Amino acid sequence: MPYEFDEILETIKMTEIEHFDIRTVTMGISLRDCTDRNISVVTQKIYDKITRYASRHIENAQSIERQFGISIANKRVSVTPIAIIGDSFGIEEFVRIAEALDKAALTVGIDYIAGYSALVQKGFTSGDESLIRSIPLALSTTAKVCSSVNIGSTKAGINIDAVNLMSQMIKETARLTAERDSIGCAKLVVFCNAVEDNPFVAGAFHGITEPEVVLNVGISGPGVVLDAVKSLGGGNFQELAEVIKKTVFKITRAGELIGRRVAEKNNIPFGIVDISLAPTPAEGDSIADILIAMGVEDVGGPGTTAALALLNDCVKKAGLMASSSVGGMSGAFIPVSEDQGMIRAVERGNLTLEKLEAMTSVCSVGLDMIAVPGDTPAETIAGIIADEAAIGIINDKTTAVRIIPAYGKKVGESVNYGGLLGLAPIMPVKNISCAKLLLRGGRIPAPTRSLTN
Amino acid sequence: MKTSEDRIRELALQAINELGENATEEKVRQLVGQKLATEGVSSKTSDRTGTRVILTTFGINQPGVVSTITSKLSECGCDILDISQKIMQEFYTMIMMIDLTGSTKELKDLQEEMNTIAAGLNIKIFLQHEDVFRYMHRI
Numbered sequence: 001m002p003y004e005f006d007e008i009l010e011t012i013k014m015t016e017i018e019h020f021d022i023r024t025v026t027m028g029i030s031l032r033d034c035t036d037r038n039i040s041v042v043t044q045k046i047y048d049k050i051t052r053y054a055s056r057h058i059e060n061a062q063s064i065e066r067q068f069g070i071s072i073a074n075k076r077v078s079v080t081p082i083a084i085i086g087d088s089f090g091i092e093e094f095v096r097i098a099e100a101l102d103k104a105a106l107t108v109g110i111d112y113i114a115g116y117s118a119l120v121q122k123g124f125t126s127g128d129e130s131l132i133r134s135i136p137l138a139l140s141t142t143a144k145v146c147s148s149v150n151i152g153s154t155k156a157g158i159n160i161d162a163v164n165l166m167s168q169m170i171k172e173t174a175r176l177t178a179e180r181d182s183i184g185c186a187k188l189v190v191f192c193n194a195v196e197d198n199p200f201v202a203g204a205f206h207g208i209t210e211p212e213v214v215l216n217v218g219i220s221g222p223g224v225v226l227d228a229v230k231s232l233g234g235g236n237f238q239e240l241a242e243v244i245k246k247t248v249f250k251i252t253r254a255g256e257l258i259g260r261r262v263a264e265k266n267n268i269p270f271g272i273v274d275i276s277l278a279p280t281p282a283e284g285d286s287i288a289d290i291l292i293a294m295g296v297e298d299v300g301g302p303g304t305t306a307a308l309a310l311l312n313d314c315v316k317k318a319g320l321m322a323s324s325s326v327g328g329m330s331g332a333f334i335p336v337s338e339d340q341g342m343i344r345a346v347e348r349g350n351l352t353l354e355k356l357e358a359m360t361s362v363c364s365v366g367l368d369m370i371a372v373p374g375d376t377p378a379e380t381i382a383g384i385i386a387d388e389a390a391i392g393i394i395n396d397k398t399t400a401v402r403i404i405p406a407y408g409k410k411v412g413e414s415v416n417y418g419g420l421l422g423l424a425p426i427m428p429v430k431n432i433s434c435a436k437l438l439l440r441g442g443r444i445p446a447p448t449r450s451l452t453n
Numbered sequence: 454m455k456t457s458e459d460r461i462r463e464l465a466l467q468a469i470n471e472l473g474e475n476a477t478e479e480k481v482r483q484l485v486g487q488k489l490a491t492e493g494v495s496s497k498t499s500d501r502t503g504t505r506v507i508l509t510t511f512g513i514n515q516p517g518v519v520s521t522i523t524s525k526l527s528e529c530g531c532d533i534l535d536i537s538q539k540i541m542q543e544f545y546t547m548i549m550m551i552d553l554t555g556s557t558k559e560l561k562d563l564q565e566e567m568n569t570i571a572a573g574l575n576i577k578i579f580l581q582h583e584d585v586f587r588y589m590h591r592i
Contacts, residue, residue, distance in 0.1 A: 001535045001550060003507070007590040008548050012509055012579055066561055069581035250589045257588040 011254075014224045015070050019285040020251055023220035023278045024074040025061050025262045026114075026199035028206035028271065029053050029213050031080040039093045042086065043100035050077060050104035050113070053213050053268070058109045060265035064258055072258065073220065073280070073420065077105065078204035079115035087127030091134040098138035098145050105144040112187075114146035114204035119194070121156040122443070132162070135169045139184035140176035146202035152192035152389040154396045158444040160386065166190050167382035171405055174374065178407035181415035185404040186337075186369065190385050192392030192399045197272050198328040203365075203400060214271035217259030218328065220278040221251040222339075223285040225311075229293040240294065241310060245318035248275065252322035274328025275319030276364050277311075279339040281422035287311070287332050288341025299341060300351030308332065309362035329398055331364020337417070337424035338369055346425045353384070353427055361391045366399040371415045371424035374407040381405060383434035386444075396449050464488045504553040505534070505583040506560060508567070512576030514545040521570055522549075522578070529563060530555045550583070 014020040034045035054077050061075045079101070086097055098116055105113040116138060118128040135147050149166055152158035170185055177184035189203040196207020199216035206214075228247040232240060255273045263270035279287045288299040291307045312331045319326050334356070336342045345351035353370065360366040366388045372381075385401045392399035406415045409426055416423045468484040469476045510522065519538075526533060532552040539546050553560060564580045571578040 001537050001548065003586050003590060005537060005539065005546075005548060008507060008509055008586060009546065011581075011586055011589055016577075016579075063561070066564060067582045068585040069579055070585065253588040254585060257584055261584075 014221070014251070018221075018227050019223035019280065019282055020070070020221045020254075022070060022072040022217060022255060022258050024076050024199050024201075024218045025057075025072055025259065026076040026078050026204055026216045026218065027054050027057050027213065027266065027268070028078045028197070028204075028210055028216060029080075030206055030210065031082075031085050031115075032208070035085055037088065039086075039089060039096055043096055046079075046085070046097065047100050047104045047107075050079070050101070051107050054104075054108040054110065057266060061262050064261045064265060067261070068254075068258060070254060070258060072262075074111040074201075075109075076112045076114065076199070076201060076204065077108070077110050078199070078206045078216075079113065080206050080208060081115060081117040081119055083118035083125070083128045083131040084208065086131065087125055089127060090130050091137070094131050094134035095137050095141065098134070098142050101145050102142035110144070112144050112146050112201045114148070114201045115206055116145050116147040117149060117205045119150045120159055120162045121150055121153040121192075123159060124162065129165075132165055132169060135188060136172035136176050136184065139173050139187055146187040146189075146204070148189040148191055148194065148203045148205060150191040150194040151385070152393055152444075153446075154193060154393045155446055155450045156443075157446040157450075158192065158386060158389045158393060160438060160443060161441050163190075163382050163385050163389065164378075164438055164441065167378040167385060170381055170403060171378050174405045174407045181409075181417060182374070182404050182406045183417055183421075186402065186417060186421050188402065190401045192389035193397060194400075195328055195398055197274075199272075199274050200276065200278065200329065200333075202402065210271070211269060213268045215259060215263035215266060215268055216271040216274065216328065217255055217262070218274040218276060218278060219251055219255035220280065220285070221248070222277050222279045222287050222290060223282075224251055225277060226284060226286070226290045226293055229290055237310065241314050244311060244314040248277075248315050248318035249322045252319045256323045256325065270325065272325045272327025273319075273323045275315055275323070275326055275330045276328065277315055277332045279333065279335065279342075280420055281338055281340060281343075283340055286339045286341035287334055288339050288345060292341060298348065298350040299345040300355045304355065305358050305362055308334070308359050312363050329364040333365060333368060334359055334363050335368035335402075335422075336370055336427075337415070337422040338420060339422075343423060343425060346427055353429060357387060357391070360388060360399060361395060364398070366392075367401045367403060369402055369404070369421070369424055371404040371406050371409075371426045372429045373410045373426055374405050375410070376405045376429050377433070377435070379433065379435035379438050380429060382438045384429075386438065390444070393444075393447050394449065461485065461489070503583065504556075506551050506553060506580055507583055507586060508549040508551055508578065508580050509546070510548075510571075510576055510578045511544065511546040512574070513543050514540055515574065518545065518574060518576065519547065521574065522567070525566055525570060526551060529558045529566070531563070
């Protein structure tokens with residue numbers, strides 16, 4: 001037998017007991033050739049192109065799932081930032097494009113379609129602004145469309161006007177989708193240093209430097225890492241790092257295999273594997289539980305940031321060795337609603353917004369799936385976004401905010417979406433105004449880090 | 454991808470011109486297929502992976518487990534390349550490496566056959582392509 005008994009059983013254990021699966025295979029499709037002056041032509045071109053390329057995406061992914069015995073939780077499509085495609089259009093036309101994307105997603109049967117996006121870190125074009133203003137309506141009239149807006153980058157600084165506008169749009173999206181716990185906000189991300197090949201929603205889009213069509217894959221294996229850390233028991237930090245790296249190496253290899261095979265089946269190029277550890281609301285598939293297994297009593301306590309930093313770094317190191325096509329975010333995600341351990345820590349009052357912010361400086365993204373009271377002022381949300389973006393531009397990393405000001409709800413209640421989006425207890429926000437600061441407007445200049453040439 | 458798609462479109466246009474009024478969807482497809490073949494391009498996606506799969510089964514040991522599985526495999530024309538088994542108290546674990554080259558059934562159908570057996574004997578049977586183990590455990 002070319003494989004050891006234990007090796008085969010280890011793989012079976014990962015997929016059957018430890019929830020190892022592929023979070024997503026995301027087909028990136030360029031829509032740059034779908035422009036026209038006539039909106040009906042644009043929506044038709046977009047619909048036709050997506051349904052042509054992705055017609056067998058689901059079927060092919062399912063056949064690879066069966067072949068390797070590893071399940072793929074989501075099949076998705078990302079597209080060129082729509083603001084670029086419809087730069088000459090107004091709000092109503094943009095909503096029609098969102099509806100065309102939704103219709104295409106329904107036709108091909110994918111879980112989400114992402115890329116209803118604008119990149120405005122330096123400033124707005126007229127199309128960018130129209131797209132942003134159309135987001136609340138677009139997200140409240142569609143089911144599968146996800147939106148993201150990049151408001152800052154290390155090279156450009158932070159566009160505070162965009163931060164202010166986005167905070168209003170987030171509030172409006174929450175209001176328009178109030179009857180479903182403000183679910184629109186769960187499909188809307190504000191980014192700093194957004195990456196162009198991210199397969200994870202809601203922030204995925206097909207960057208303008210990407211090829212015609214490409215397949216990216218995102219993995220999900222907190223349960224596997226959790227069991228590895230638990231089985232180590234004691235051991236110093238070097239030993240802990242070693243055991244995490246070995247485990248992540250294996251799951252990244254499997255992720256790359258699945259991505260390449262799905263790409264081959266679709267007869268399109270393979271892009272990247274995003275080695276992010278993405279939790280799910282399933283018990284045991286939690287980043288928080290890994291941190292607890294490392295030795296903190298609960299997430300949010302002192303030591304949490306150090307533990308997360310070690311985890312995040314090991315994920316990157318192992319992933320880099322395992323795949324020659326690492327991309328996307330590639331770290332550890334810490335969404336609140338999608339992680340049982342995080343939910344528990346918030347409910348116990350151990351994990352606060354402020355500690356989460358500190359954790360985002362060492363994890364792969366940012367404040368993710370955070371529910372706050374519905375009456376949180378837009379300026380306060382803008383302040384939270386600006387803080388997160390500041391961490392991003394100074395540390396030259398991707399940060400993001402996916403915040404849900406749950407309409408009509410207050411601390412003590414929760415929003416519940418079920419499925420992968422999970423459940424988020426409403427977190428308290430400090431009642432200290434930053435309106436005067438944010439309403440200065442303009443742009444925070446790029447940091448010295450930007451001057452690398 | 455783009456080049457090859459453009460090329461196919463070009464060939465389809467040529468085929469339509471050559472066929473003139475006789476052009477039907479079927480004829481155009483045939484002609485494009487022939488042209489592609491002469492260019493050495495297969496219009497179908499090639500499956501470059503091997504045909505070896507790993508069967509893993511475990512559960513409570515009972516008479517007839519091995520024979521039920523192996524007789525189904527031989528009935529389907531599968532070649533068992535290697536087999537390895539461990540028994541711990543009442544539990545057994547067995548791993549087989551199987552070559553599907555001569556198999557009359559696709560992996561998917563074989564998996565369904567094995568699921569039926571597994572449900573009948575109340576055991577677990579997994580059938581996975583070898584590559585997943587190669588990628589995870591071999592550099």
